[in-house]
Amino acid sequence: MAETAGKQRGRPFRKGQTGNPNGRPRKTPEVREVEELCKELGPMAVERLAHWARSKDPAASVRACQAILDRGFGKAAQPVDSDVTVRMVVNAPQPIESPEDWAAKNAPTVHH
DSSP states (O other), X not given: OOEETTEEOSOOSOTTOOSOTTOXXXXXXXXXXXXXXXXXXXXXXXXXXXXXXXXXXXXXXXXXXXXXXXXXXXXXXXXOXXXXXXXXXXXXXOOOSOHHHHHHHTOOXXXX
């Protein structure tokens, strides 16, 4: 396996073996109840958003349309503006005293 910064990459488990033997944790009864309530209220919420999307109030209409589009098609990617400083360390070769030193250090070697 390839080693990258101390972390093993690739397939660390044998075929048929998993790294998560218990799987995803089960949802609590409270989480299931909230999900069920949201599903029940979903159609009414869409109707309400549609009502506001048709509103004469431009701000309410735009916000309702945005909510409908975000849920129907996913939110648009947001550009990120960041100020990043990159520090690079370069190991430069040592200076050579003379052309003869360079020739001696870089002379071709013959392997037999």
